[in-house]
Amino acid sequence: MDEIQKKMLYQVAELDSLPVGAYNIRANGKAAARNSTANIEIIPKNDKSGIDIKIKDNTKNESVHIPVIISETGLKELVYNDFFIGENCDVIIIAGCGIHNCGSADSAHDGIHTFFVGKNSKVRYFEKHYGEGEGRGKRLMNPTTVVHLDEGAQMKMETSQISGIDDTLRSTKADLAANSKLEINESVMTTGVQNAVSEFNAELNGENCSCNIVSRTVARDNSTQHFTSRLNGNSSCSGHSECDSIIMDHASVLATPELLANSTEASLIHEAAIGKIAGEQLIKLMTLGLTEQQAEEQIISGFLK
Amino acid sequence: MLELQNICYQTDDKVILKDINLNINDHFVAVTGPNGSGKSTLAKLIAGIIKPTEGKIILDGEDITELSITERANKGISYAFQQPVRFKGLTVKDLMFLAAGKGTKLSEIRGIISEVGLNATDYLNRSLDGSLSGGELKRIEIAMIFARSSKLSLFDEPEAGIDLWSFQKLIHVFEKMVQQTKGNIVIISHQERILDIADKIIYLKDGQIEKYDSKENILPELLNSVTNNNGGE
Numbered sequence: 001m002d003e004i005q006k007k008m009l010y011q012v013a014e015l016d017s018l019p020v021g022a023y024n025i026r027a028n029g030k031a032a033a034r035n036s037t038a039n040i041e042i043i044p045k046n047d048k049s050g051i052d053i054k055i056k057d058n059t060k061n062e063s064v065h066i067p068v069i070i071s072e073t074g075l076k077e078l079v080y081n082d083f084f085i086g087e088n089c090d091v092i093i094i095a096g097c098g099i100h101n102c103g104s105a106d107s108a109h110d111g112i113h114t115f116f117v118g119k120n121s122k123v124r125y126f127e128k129h130y131g132e133g134e135g136r137g138k139r140l141m142n143p144t145t146v147v148h149l150d151e152g153a154q155m156k157m158e159t160s161q162i163s164g165i166d167d168t169l170r171s172t173k174a175d176l177a178a179n180s181k182l183e184i185n186e187s188v189m190t191t192g193v194q195n196a197v198s199e200f201n202a203e204l205n206g207e208n209c210s211c212n213i214v215s216r217t218v219a220r221d222n223s224t225q226h227f228t229s230r231l232n233g234n235s236s237c238s239g240h241s242e243c244d245s246i247i248m249d250h251a252s253v254l255a256t257p258e259l260l261a262n263s264t265e266a267s268l269i270h271e272a273a274i275g276k277i278a279g280e281q282l283i284k285l286m287t288l289g290l291t292e293q294q295a296e297e298q299i300i301s302g303f304l305k
Numbered sequence: 306m307l308e309l310q311n312i313c314y315q316t317d318d319k320v321i322l323k324d325i326n327l328n329i330n331d332h333f334v335a336v337t338g339p340n341g342s343g344k345s346t347l348a349k350l351i352a353g354i355i356k357p358t359e360g361k362i363i364l365d366g367e368d369i370t371e372l373s374i375t376e377r378a379n380k381g382i383s384y385a386f387q388q389p390v391r392f393k394g395l396t397v398k399d400l401m402f403l404a405a406g407k408g409t410k411l412s413e414i415r416g417i418i419s420e421v422g423l424n425a426t427d428y429l430n431r432s433l434d435g436s437l438s439g440g441e442l443k444r445i446e447i448a449m450i451f452a453r454s455s456k457l458s459l460f461d462e463p464e465a466g467i468d469l470w471s472f473q474k475l476i477h478v479f480e481k482m483v484q485q486t487k488g489n490i491v492i493i494s495h496q497e498r499i500l501d502i503a504d505k506i507i508y509l510k511d512g513q514i515e516k517y518d519s520k521e522n523i524l525p526e527l528l529n530s531v532t533n534n535n536g537g538e
Contacts, residue, residue, distance in 0.1 A: 216394070244393065283354055284390040286374040287383065288403050288449065298403065302395035 001032060004071045004100050011130045012096030013067040019094075023065040024051055026079070028072045040064055040091075050080035050112075053093075057086035057118065065094045068111065073103025073137050078110045087118040087150075093125045097141060099164070101133040108140035115145070117180075120152040127157070131164025138166040145172045149180035151206065160187040161196065162304065170198040176237070178206030186215040187304040190223035190251070200229040204237035204266065213241040218300050219251035230258040233266025245274045246303060306330045306489055307351065307457060312360035314346055314512075321346045322512045325360070329491060331504040333483050335520075336493045337527070338509035344493045345387060347509070348459045351491075352384035353377040364457070381456030381488070385449070387465050389442040391434050397445055398429040405452035414452065420481065421448045422474045439466040447478065451486075460492040464499065472496070500524055 001009070005027050009015050018025075018033060022040035025033040029049075036042050039059040043052045053064055066081060085091065101107040117123055131139035147155055161168060174182050182202065190196050202211045211231060219225045231239035243255045257270035277299050285295035312325040322343045336344050349355045351362060353374040362370045369377055392400070401414045415425035421444040431437060433445065443466060450458050463479070464472050476498050483490065483502055492499060500506055506523045508516040516523050 278390070280386075280390045281392060283374060284386065285403065287352055287354075287378050288400075288453070289375060289378040290403065291375050298395065298399075299392065302399060303393050305394045 001027060001069075002071070005032075005069045008069045008071065008098030008100055008130070008132075009067055011132075012069070012098040012128045013065055013094055015065065015067065019063070019065045021063045021065070022053070024053075025065070026068045028070060029075060029077050032069075037062065045080060048080055049077060050082070053081065053083045055083070055085045055089055055091055058088045059086065060090040063092040063094065067095065068097040068109055069100075070098070070107050070109055071100040073101050073107055073135055074105030076106070076108040079112070081111065081113050083113070083115045083117075085115065085117045085121050085123060087120060089118065089121040089123070091121075091123055093123060095126070096128040096130070097143070098129075099131045099133070099139040099141070101131070101137045101139050102135040103133075104136045106138040106140055108138075108142070110142040110144075112144045113146070115147045115155065117147065117149050117153040117155055119150045121150075121154070123153075123155045125155060125157045127159040129159075129161040129165055129168070131166070133164075139164055140167050141165050142169045143171070147172070147174040147182060149174065149176045149182060149209070151177045152179045153177070154181045154183075156183045156185075158185045160304070162187065162189050163191065165196070166192075166194050168196045170196070171201075172199070173201045174211065175203040176206055176209035176211060178208060178235075180206060180209045182209075182211045184211075184213045184215075186213075186217075188215070188217040188225065189220070189300070189304060190217075190225055191220045192223060193221070194223045195225070196223070197226045198228070200241065202231050202239065204231065204233045204239050205235060207236050209235070210238045211240070215241075215243045216303055217243070217245045217253070218248070218304060219245060219253050220248045222250045224252045226254045226256070227272075228256045228258070229270065230260065231268050231270070233259070233261045233263055233268045235263050236265035237263075237267070239266070239268045240270070242271045243273070244271075244303075246277055246300065247274055248276065306365060307491075308361075308363040309351075310361040310363065312347075312350065312357045312362070314343075314350060314355065315358050320512060322350070322357075325514060327507070327514065327517070329489065331489070333490045333492070333503050334505045334507060335500045335503035336491065336507045336509060337495060337500060338507075338515075342509040343512040344509055345461050348384065348461045348491070348493055351457075351459055352382055354384070383450045383453045383455040383458045385446050385458070385460045385463060387461040387493075389433075389439075389446040391437075391442070392432070393434050394432060396430050396432055400433060400445070400449060401429075401452055404449040409452070417448050417451050418445075420451060421445070421478055422471075423448075440468060440471045443467055444471075444475075447475075451482065454486065454488065456488045458486070458488060458490050460490070460494075462493050462495070464494060464496050476502075497524075497528065500527070
């Protein structure tokens with residue numbers, strides 16, 4: 001790996017050396033490093049680009065890193081990563097994609113991650129997207145995440161895209177069986193003329209399942225954002241979605257939360273708020289000695305944390 | 306220490322402060338007076354949140370009238386809001402470090418949070434949002450001012466929005482602060498127990514200073530004449 005790739009790897013997965021546990025590091029469309037463990041097997045797909053990650057029943061306190069780095073201008077890839085998580089597991093999965101584009105051709109990574117989470121398993125999933133580079137070529141990312149939660153399974157997702165991605169369509173789909181629980185925290189910031197679309201769609205099928213989606217976004221300059229979330233309550237379940245955006249400069253933000261109840265026992269709530277940074281927040285931080293610009297940065301970084 | 310010279314403040318249709326002349330040199334000065342008398346406006350003028358229509362504000366001999374909020378903060382003025390501001394995402398720890406400075410030890414921050422009657426372990430990582438009660442936010446607001454240990458600390462009605470039980474504890478916090486803080490403290494309050502620990506009391510009425518004297522000279526008279534002054538401006 002060259003220095004640029006190493007820097008990107010640190011940005012998306014906070015790795016400055018090979019991680020402990022299972023990992024698959026993909027750089028410029030090829031596997032740069034791979035490791036399976038006794039409980040976690042990583043197998044490259046034969047029919048298309050991507051990997052299968054198989055986690056044995058009862059695997060606990062183990063992690064999988066699967067970062068993707070693109071530093072070659074003009075590279076476009078579509079990757080399928082499928083996670084088969086057994087029963088009674090407790091694992092951490094760290095994904096992420098970094099694009100460094102200093103050329104004139106567009107670079108793109110479309111990743112489709114599908115999770116089959118077994119009964120009573122717990123998964124914590126982190127996904128960070130980052131772009132940089134001075135070239136005219138765009139940095140494009142379209143992550144799709146599909147989550148199937150079996151009975152009693154829990155998944156907590158933290159996804160972020162804080163800078164450098166010109167155009168993105170983020171799609172997350174989930175179906176939840178009885179007593180399962182899905183929590184999603186998304187942070188997005190767009191600048192310049194970037195565009196971000198984020199779509200959530202959850203089918204709350206099982207008794208006592210719950211889904212909580214919290215999206216926090218900041219839109220600056222002339223960027224545009226569109227957030228949609230659809231919660232379908234098909235049983236005795238609870239669902240909550242919250243979209244909270246700070247709008248600045250000449251940006252544009254559209255939030256369209258939707259709820260569909262197909263059961264009288266479904267309890268569904270949505271909240272959406274869009275607004276500028278409150279003047280009193282800036283004043284408070286200025287009374288602590290920060291300049292207006294420093295105060296603004298603090299408020300945004302706290303909001304997206 | 307702090308001098309106000311011929312300060313006037315008016316909005317389009319209303320005169321709020323009229324020709325205020327003040328010299329504040331005592332360690333602990335309380336500002337009191339009826340609702341709408343201009344107390345909060347006076348504090349905001351000193352902190353730089355609003356600028357006077359006329360007059361000068363002098364801090365340690367330097368004219369700070371035209372300085373921004375940030376510049377005044379860096380010259381040693383701290384201001385505790387009457388209604389603490391909520392922040393989504395920023396934690397108690399974040400704000401305490403912003404107030405105290407990055408070089409401060411975490412143990413010192415924990416100590417200050419304990420001083421205002423909160424358990425540091427429980428609160429450090431809490432977000433300053435709607436999940437905290439008014440009383441909790443108020444204590445954290447006060448803790449931030451302690452953490453800054455400024456030349457001049459301004460408190461705008463620290464008792465507002467706090468239940469009576471919490472207020473009893475808060476009085477002890479201020480008593481301790483008076484003993485421990487080297488800087489000057491100016492506190493806007495309606496509470497007798499706070500006025501009682503002041504060195505001097507300023508009594509504002511209709512935008513003018515009606516009385517400014519030592520506690521001993523002013524408090525008995527005020528207690529006889531001033532009633533039903535609870536609430537903000």
